[in-house]
Amino acid sequence: MTGSLQAAEEEAPAAPDTSGTRAATITDRIFRNPVLGPLGALIVLIIAFSILTQNFLSVDNTSLILQQSVVVGTLALGQTIIILTGGIDLANGAIMVLASLVIAKLAAGGVGQQWPAMFVGLLLCALLGAISGLLVSRLGLPPFIVTLGLLTILQATSRLYTKQTLLVDEGPLTFLSKGGYLFGQFQITIGVVVVLLSVAVLHFSLTRTSWGRHVYAVGNNDLAAKRTGINVRRVLLSVYVLAGLLYALAALQAFGRSPATSPNAFPTANLDTITAVVIGGTSLFGGRGTVLGSYLGALIVLVLQSGLTQAGIDPLYQNIVTGVLVIAAVALDAITRRKAR
């Protein structure tokens, strides 16, 4: 809002365009497309590593990268919608881990208990999402602090709940690990299909429904959203609950990758998802970004790790490169925001 006042003091607009309003040209649409940046970066990395290493573009490696993307990719979707409203979620990994532990323990009695266990896990995640959502929307608490507190509480709760590594039997819980082969030998799991579907459905909801417009509006300018009659509290609550449900899905994706879970699993999931979201071009200030970009951001991190490993470079350099990418992405966001003002 200060921005609008600043802009208001600028010069009057150029001479009136007597042709009236016109539709956006194709070039406008391409250059405004926020997915272009991360997609370009991903393609450049893939080309570079294909030239630099022998195996990078092999069928095995590409399908492995896709399979590695399912957990952080799904968590990053929840993180994205929360960041779009101007928030942040530090507790996403902790919510997913606690849910996976609860599910594993409840399902220990036999395969027949896997469905009810899954349902309880889903409810738990929705409930935890609702708690953060209510604290943020009703009491107006800063999401950073709310989810930091929740992270601390949940990590301790998980360790009090069990200190062991729990295993789930093969059954509905490991359904997402099933898969088949495409084009002869390209291995593809149901988990990969589900993560791609999740991205598509959420992308559709954010860009084509009134709920999606309201999410962006709340992140852009919540006072304006309220004044136009949008129920800001309800939008915020819906976003945190939906994010919770996505974390439950991420727990299932994790079982699809490995039947084992422990309180020490995914210790850096929160930061990994923020990294993916930022590299994917979503603004940490809220109101700008896409879930598609966040998934591409998750892929970019994995491609970097895989490519640098295969190029025989010390794994610590992967972290340095990822860190540089994060800062570069935020800098790009800050510069475009300043230009827009």
Add this chain to the structure above:
Amino acid sequence: MSETVLEARNIVKRYGHVTAVNGADFDLRAGEVLAVIGDNGAGKSSLIKVLSGDVIADSGEVLLDGKPVHFRSPHDAQQAGIETVYQDLAMAPALDIATNLFLGREIKRKGPLGSVLRMIDTKEMRKQSRQQMDELGITTLQSITQPVDSLSGGQRQTVAVARAAAFGRKVVIMDEPTAALGVRESKGVLDLIKRITGRGIPVVLISHDIPAVFEVADRIHIHRLGRRATVVRPQDHTMNEVVGIMTGALPAPPVKDEVAS
């Protein structure tokens, strides 16, 4: 004497120990531009916020078309047909003009796509946005799909006014619409105000810009010390007299019969 559209009687609004509005009256007639002026802290903003549903009065009553109304939120007032253009605007800068115009009132796709999937009809909203801009004679906007943060202050104000004009079925309230604008842009907004009243919708204009008030207002509501000091017609007084009444340097003349509602 034309009929009264929006009326307020004996409004009181306190913030803690501060009484911002102290028994204020207000009336707005069909088709007119009513300017509301007053010194800083005179309570005009609080009075207007009561009318637009932004704050709830401690006592007093508001009548719309003669019937009592109780607004609990801006949404209530909007439902009743009262639209407000806020001083600090109410835009989502990253979203485009058409989206901002329909924010909170998106047009849904027909059939199950709209009712079940809640899909919005982007094409229709863009079409209606263009129509609205054309009807109001707005030619300064290049494209309806431009994000609002690529617009100048005057263009943003134009979009905000167009939104109010599109949905204000009964009353359009504008809080300092020209405060942040240059001379030429201000003139554009004043022209828009005339076009809105040309459609038969009365406009409440809160402004410090006395020359602008004298240019467009049919009547001037002068607010002082938390209440309406008087209502005058611009043709009966000079700008200096009006400013004198506003600041208390001159006594407020009694409201003349033909000016009163």
